[in-house]
Each structure stands twice: as structure tokens, then as C-alpha cells.
Amino acid sequence: MSDDDRSYTSVLLPSARVTLFTRDAETRAAFEAIRQDWRFARVTLDVVEGGVNDAINTYTSYASPDLVIIQTEEIADGFTDRLEALGGVCNEGTAAIIIGPVNDVNLYRRLVNLGISDYLVKPIRTEHLGNDIAATLLKKIGATGSRLIALMGGKGGVGVTAISETLAWATSDMxxxxxxxxxxxxxxxxLSVGIGFEPAATLAEAARAAVEKNEDSLGRMIHEASDKLFVLSSGSDVMLEDNVPPEHYETLLNYLMGIYPVVIVDLSQSPSALRRVVLTKANRIVMVTTPTLPAVRATRTLLQELKDLRGGASDEAEIVVNMQGYSAKNEVSKSQIEQGLERRVAVVIPFETDLFVTVESQGKKLHEDKEGVLIAEKLLRIVRDVISGAGSDGTKTEDDKKSGKLSGLLTKLKAKG
Ligand SMILES: Nc1ncnc2c1ncn2[C@@H]1O[C@H](COP(=O)(O)OP(=O)(O)OP(=O)(O)O)[C@@H](O)[C@H]1O
Ligand SMILES: [Mg+2]
Known part of the structure; x- marks a missing residue:
């Protein structure tokens, strides 16, 4: 699997059930270790001691899962016959991966022709199996291919909103x-001042409309800042109330990710419950700090919590040091920040009051300024890899949907019979 594929599968996977039939202790251990992978938080991973015949027996009486993985030592014609029988008892759309004893191109082709998602050869490594399962589930259940980018500060007022707006304009315009x-x-x-619109709704109303699948009403709450940049025209919420249930917010986010290839979320000043929803799902997290001790310390703590939230990994987080030069004698150097945060600083943005406050107050775009465009370019560099291919490589095309090419075993077998 290429690096690109890895970044495509670096998302919280949809709820799904995966069952492995194996008699091999090593494969079982590799599969069970996937439970530690944050992407699989919503995926149920079951193991059954057995092989293809046990799978046939099981799914004759019970509903088959989204993905069934069968390990076999026998790969002769008899095995493909058994797979056909399995296809006959599985639910429509069940995907299958086979783990076999040897590398065999002809067998691989035969299996793929049968609608098998992949053929793997033992010994199986957890990472490889995890990526394969992730790719299969994303294709089958349908990820939107949309990329979620979250921006957040360890401390308030460090420039998260200014940077989110700049990044959003740069992604759409540039x-x-x-x-x-x-x-x-x-x-x-x-945002209404930064982008220039009249708030027409509250975030809570938008989230409710998404839950109720009221697309017309949601559509009216979306402001078109340009032909490529869209924002929710919310902001008229009561300031002192947290009235958006996190699960409603997540539904809104999923809805938007189904339509827009890139969704950028400004998490400054937002309730922790919503932050957790976004940070868990994000493909890239931009952590903004100023070069001051309190901000760097807070960012360090936040990175630690982020790691816990994402099951031990915080690789998706990139550090932006903003407002460098704001108070030179009180600032921490870049190398000290890198030491303190135990990771590299991706971008440093100088303190430029005139530039930023003009942009903010007049609803302008930072990248239309000759100095601002340099900042926008630097910011794009830290998201370019996740954005490239957004909306294409994870999305089923209409043709794919019609042919059922990705959804598995049964469709093909039924077509034959
Ligand atoms: N590099 C910079 N140089 C000068 N001013 C900046 C810079 N970055 C942001 N600002 C200004 O600092 C102020 C705070 O920025 P912003 O509102 O983006 O921060 P925030 O992290 O979103 O704050 P909050 O926690 O209140 O949401 C704004 O007036 C903004 O224009
Ligand atoms: Mg803000």
C-alpha cells in the first residue's frame, strides 16, 4: 500500500463489523492488535476459530458482517468452489479478504474476479492488515473521500481564526x-466579519437540520463566500450557552463531508465536546501556538491529550508558531519550542498587526497581500498532502456503484448464477 493510500485510510472508519476465520495464532494476534488502532474505534473485530466451511455454516444461519476474512491453507480449485458457496449464503454487499499460504498471481486474479477485495499471504503484519481492512471498508461502506482539517490553539487568542480563514481561502482560491x-x-x-456575511442561523439550528436531514433548510444556512468557498452562516447563537449536542454536530460534519471535498474546522472558542468530535476524525490537525511559555506549555498538554484521544498517535498534528516577534524578549526560540513539544515546528508566522487586523476588520483575504501570500503558501504546505486527491480517491464513482465492483463477493457470484 502506498503512502497515498495510507493517508487516504487515515480517517476514523465508519461503524462496521469484520470477522476473521482462522486457525493460525499469529494471524489472530495480528488481527486482534488492530483494536489498538484509533481508526478502528467504531469497527467491531471478531475472530472465529475455523475456515471457509465454518464461515458457510455460520452465515447460513446468521447475517454476515461487512467484511469477512478467511484464512486458508488450501488454495486448489476446491477452495474457490467453497468461496462460491460462501457467496451464496452471505448478505449482499459483504466484502471478503482471503489470507493464503503462498504468493500466487493466478490465484489472486481468480479471487479478484470472484469479487474478493484482496488476497494476502501469511505471515500477516498488523499494520498491513489494518490498512487493507481500512481500505476495503472505506470502499465498501463509502467514505466521502473528504478531508477534515482541524485548527486549534493550546491557548485562546493565538490566531486560530485568522489562520483558519487564510487556509480556507488559500485552499479554495489557490x-x-x-x-x-x-x-x-x-x-x-x-467568521461573519472575517468572511463578510450576516449570520442567518445558529450552529444548533444547522446541526438540528442535519439530524433531521432537512437539506433545504441547511442549504439556506450555507453562505457562498466564492464559487469554491462555503461557510455556515451561523453565529447568532447565544454566547453563554452550549446548546449543540456533540452527536448532532457530528451528523452535521458528516453531512458536510459528504458534499465538500475539504472541510476546515476552526475549533477556537468551541466547547470541548465538539472539539473531541472533530479532533478524533480529523485527517490533519493544525495546532497553533505563540512563541511564549504559557502557550507552548498549554500546547504540550494538548498534544498529550490528543494522543490519548487518538489511541496513542498524534502524527496528524502540525505545529504553527504564530505572532513571532510580538514580544521578542519574552519569546521562546523555535528550537526550544521543538524540544518542548518533541516535534518539529512546521510554520512560523511573524507578528504583523497591520496586515492581520486589516484583513480581519475589512473582510479581506490574506493571500491577496504580497506578504500574506507567503504565509498562505506556507500554510498550504502543511495540508497539501492530505488535500491532494480529496474527493476522488475515497469516493465511489457512479460507475463503481452501479457495477457493484467494490461491494463484494456476493454480487459477482449471484450474477454468475
Ligand atoms: N501573525 C499575526 N500578527 C498580528 N496579528 C495577528 C496575527 N495572527 C492573528 N492576529 C490577530 O490576533 C487577534 C486574535 O486572532 P484570532 O481571533 O484569529 O485568534 P483565535 O486564536 O481565534 O482567538 P480566540 O481564542 O479568541 O478564538 C486578531 O485580531 C488577529 O487579527
Ligand atoms: Mg477564534
């Missing part, structure tokens, strides 16, 4: 990607 900028701060939002 990369030409259809982008949605979502603000999770409700009544604290300053």
Missing part, C-alpha cells in the same frame, strides 16, 4: 478545491 469552513464556536464566532 488550490481550486471546493472547501467548507466551519466554525464550532457558536455565538463566539467572528
Amino acid at each position: 488550490l481550486g478545491q471546493k472547501t467548507f469552513l466551519l466554525d464550532a464556536s457558536g455565538g463566539w464566532s467572528t
Whole structure:
């Protein structure tokens, strides 16, 4: 699996059930270790001691899972016959991966022709199996291929909103990607001034409309900042109330990710419950800090919590040091910040009051300024890898859907019979 594929599968996977039939202790251990992988938080991974015949027996009486993985030592014609029988008892759309004893191109082709998602050869490594399962589930259940980018500060006022807006404009104007900028701060939002619109709704109303699948009403709450940049025209919420249930917010996010290839969320001033929803799902997290001790310390703590939230990994987080030069004699150097955070600083943005406050107050775009464009380019560099291919490589095309090419075993077998 290429690096690109890995970044495509670096998302919280949809709820799904995966069952492995094996008699091999090593494969079982590799499979069970996938439970530690944060992407699989919503995936149920079951193991059954047995092989293809046991799978046939099981699914004759019970509903088959989203993905069934069968390990076999026997790969002669008899085995493919058994697979056909398995296809006959599985639910429509069940995908299958086979683990076999030897590398065999002809067998591989035969299996793929049968609608098998992949053929793996033992010994199986957890990482490889995890990526394979992730790719299969994303293709089968349908990820949107959308990329979620979250921006957050360890401390308030470090420039998260300014940077989110710059990144959103740069992604839409400079990369030409259809982008949605979502603000999770409700009544604290300053987006209406930054982007230039009248708040027409509350975040809570938008989230409710998404839950009720009221697309017309949601559509009316979306402001078109340009032909490529869209924002929720929320912001008229009550400032002192947290009234968006996290699960409603997640539904809104999923809805937006189904339509917009890139969704950028400004998490400054937002309730922790919403932050957790976004940070768990994000493909890239931009952590903004100023070069001051309190901000760097807070960022360090936040990174630690992020790691816990994402099951031990925080590789998706990139550090932006903003407002460098704001108070030179009180600032921590870049190398000290890197030491303190135990990771490299991706971008340093100088303190430029005139530039930023003009942009903010007049609803302008930072990248239209000759100094601002340099900042926008630097910011794009830290998201370019996740954005490239957004909306394409994870999305089923209409043709794929029609042919059922990705959804598995049964469709093909039924077609034969
Ligand atoms: N590099 C910079 N140089 C000068 N001013 C900046 C810079 N970055 C941001 N600002 C300004 O600092 C102020 C705070 O920025 P912003 O509102 O983006 O921060 P925030 O992290 O979103 O804050 P909050 O926690 O209140 O949501 C704004 O007036 C913004 O224009
Ligand atoms: Mg803000």
C-alpha cells in the first residue's frame, strides 16, 4: 500500500463489523492488535476459530458482517468452489479478504474476479492488515473521500481564526478545491466579519437540520463566500450557552463531508465536546501556538491529550508558531519550542498587526497581500498532502456503484448464477 493510500485510510472508519476465520495464532494476534488502532474505534473485530466451511455454516444461519476474512491453507480449485458457496449464503454487499499460504498471481486474479477485495499471504503484519481492512471498508461502506482539517490553539487568542480563514481561502482560491469552513464556536464566532456575511442561523439550528436531514433548510444556512468557498452562516447563537449536542454536530460534519471535498474546522472558542468530535476524525490537525511559555506549555498538554484521544498517535498534528516577534524578549526560540513539544515546528508566522487586523476588520483575504501570500503558501504546505486527491480517491464513482465492483463477493457470484 502506498503512502497515498495510507493517508487516504487515515480517517476514523465508519461503524462496521469484520470477522476473521482462522486457525493460525499469529494471524489472530495480528488481527486482534488492530483494536489498538484509533481508526478502528467504531469497527467491531471478531475472530472465529475455523475456515471457509465454518464461515458457510455460520452465515447460513446468521447475517454476515461487512467484511469477512478467511484464512486458508488450501488454495486448489476446491477452495474457490467453497468461496462460491460462501457467496451464496452471505448478505449482499459483504466484502471478503482471503489470507493464503503462498504468493500466487493466478490465484489472486481468480479471487479478484470472484469479487474478493484482496488476497494476502501469511505471515500477516498488523499494520498491513489494518490498512487493507481500512481500505476495503472505506470502499465498501463509502467514505466521502473528504478531508477534515482541524485548527486549534493550546491557548485562546493565538490566531486560530485568522489562520483558519487564510487556509480556507488559500485552499479554495489557490488550490481550486471546493472547501467548507466551519466554525464550532457558536455565538463566539467572528467568521461573519472575517468572511463578510450576516449570520442567518445558529450552529444548533444547522446541526438540528442535519439530524433531521432537512437539506433545504441547511442549504439556506450555507453562505457562498466564492464559487469554491462555503461557510455556515451561523453565529447568532447565544454566547453563554452550549446548546449543540456533540452527536448532532457530528451528523452535521458528516453531512458536510459528504458534499465538500475539504472541510476546515476552526475549533477556537468551541466547547470541548465538539472539539473531541472533530479532533478524533480529523485527517490533519493544525495546532497553533505563540512563541511564549504559557502557550507552548498549554500546547504540550494538548498534544498529550490528543494522543490519548487518538489511541496513542498524534502524527496528524502540525505545529504553527504564530505572532513571532510580538514580544521578542519574552519569546521562546523555535528550537526550544521543538524540544518542548518533541516535534518539529512546521510554520512560523511573524507578528504583523497591520496586515492581520486589516484583513480581519475589512473582510479581506490574506493571500491577496504580497506578504500574506507567503504565509498562505506556507500554510498550504502543511495540508497539501492530505488535500491532494480529496474527493476522488475515497469516493465511489457512479460507475463503481452501479457495477457493484467494490461491494463484494456476493454480487459477482449471484450474477454468475
Ligand atoms: N501573525 C499575526 N500578527 C498580528 N496579528 C495577528 C496575527 N495572527 C492573528 N492576529 C490577530 O490576533 C487577534 C486574535 O486572532 P484570532 O481571533 O484569529 O485568534 P483565535 O486564536 O481565534 O482567538 P480566540 O481564542 O479568541 O478564538 C486578531 O485580531 C488577529 O487579527
Ligand atoms: Mg477564534
